[in-house]
Amino acid sequence: MIRICLANDDGPEGRGLEVLADNLSELGEVIVVVPDQQRSGSGKSMTLNHPLRITETKTNSGLTMLKHSGKPADSVVIATSFFDDIDIFVAGINAGANLGYQSMMTSGTVGIAMEAAILGYPSVAVSMAVNPNEWFDNHATNRDYAEMSKIATCIIKGVIDNGLPEGIDALNINFPLSLNDNPEIIAAKPVRLRMSNSLEQRTDPNQSTYYWIDGKFQDIPERTDAYIVLVESNISVSPIVIETVKDEEVERVKGFLDLLT
Numbered sequence: 001m002i003r004i005c006l007a008n009d010d011g012p013e014g015r016g017l018e019v020l021a022d023n024l025s026e027l028g029e030v031i032v033v034v035p036d037q038q039r040s041g042s043g044k045s046m047t048l049n050h051p052l053r054i055t056e057t058k059t060n061s062g063l064t065m066l067k068h069s070g071k072p073a074d075s076v077v078i079a080t081s082f083f084d085d086i087d088i089f090v091a092g093i094n095a096g097a098n099l100g101y102q103s104m105m106t107s108g109t110v111g112i113a114m115e116a117a118i119l120g121y122p123s124v125a126v127s128m129a130v131n132p133n134e135w136f137d138n139h140a141t142n143r144d145y146a147e148m149s150k151i152a153t154c155i156i157k158g159v160i161d162n163g164l165p166e167g168i169d170a171l172n173i174n175f176p177l178s179l180n181d182n183p184e185i186i187a188a189k190p191v192r193l194r195m196s197n198s199l200e201q202r203t204d205p206n207q208s209t210y211y212w213i214d215g216k217f218q219d220i221p222e223r224t225d226a227y228i229v230l231v232e233s234n235i236s237v238s239p240i241v242i243e244t245v246k247d248e249e250v251e252r253v254k255g256f257l258d259l260l261t
Contacts (some may be wrong), residue, residue, distance in 0.1 A: 004031070052118065124173060196218055
């Protein structure tokens with residue numbers, strides 16, 4: 001039987017977790033490994049200087065769940081240590097789109113998929129757009145959770161049955177805020193920059209100064225993942241490739257270093 005590890009960065013209360021777990025159960029055995037609280041924005045960071053606390057419990061539908069005190073990517077190490085013969089890792093459904101390189105490199109959801117891919121496991125990250133006031137909200141409301149989960153499960157089944165496309169290590173799936181009647185599923189290149197970050201100075205009630213990282217949305221180029229999801233309200237599927245540095249790029253750096261000697 002196929003063994004699927006489902007993880008996330010929103011913790012056990014993430015609304016997309018149970019829905020996706022139940023759909024994936026139609027494909028094989030599902031084990032759930034998640035941080036014990038909201039850990040969005042962790043990227044692929046891991047817990048290297050603190051002990052990990054791990055608790056075994058069950059999901060509402062009775063699936064085995066391991067909750068831990070670490071980072072989202074720790075879920076991969078925990079899963080492979082506790083369970084044998086995992087066939088595929090799935091991360092999500094994340095409340096908040098992970099569109100573009102900027103978000104992908106920050107995302108704990110994508111970080112899970114990348115950690116699994118580095119270790120040689122096929123992996124899929126699944127996220128959905130939400131309203132800005134619902135970012136990092138485990139109870140973000142969206143009427144299309146069930147339908148998004150069905151579509152994601154169909155794509156994941158394709159990975160299980162056929163493997164990932166040649167040279168691709170993982171897939172990054174993003175859903176729009178809501179689905180129209182006939183959403184397209186479109187392969188897309190991630191946009192480079194989606195938000196321009198800035199540091200905002202604020203004052204707390206005690207008149208002490210603190211700072212908040214804020215950002216402004218940038219114009220989105222057509223045919224990118226962000227355009228497909230945020231403008232066209234379609235579904236984007238983007239490749240994740242771990243070994244992105246090509247031999248010719250190494251040669252160009254070698255040429256640069258030769259100029260210095």
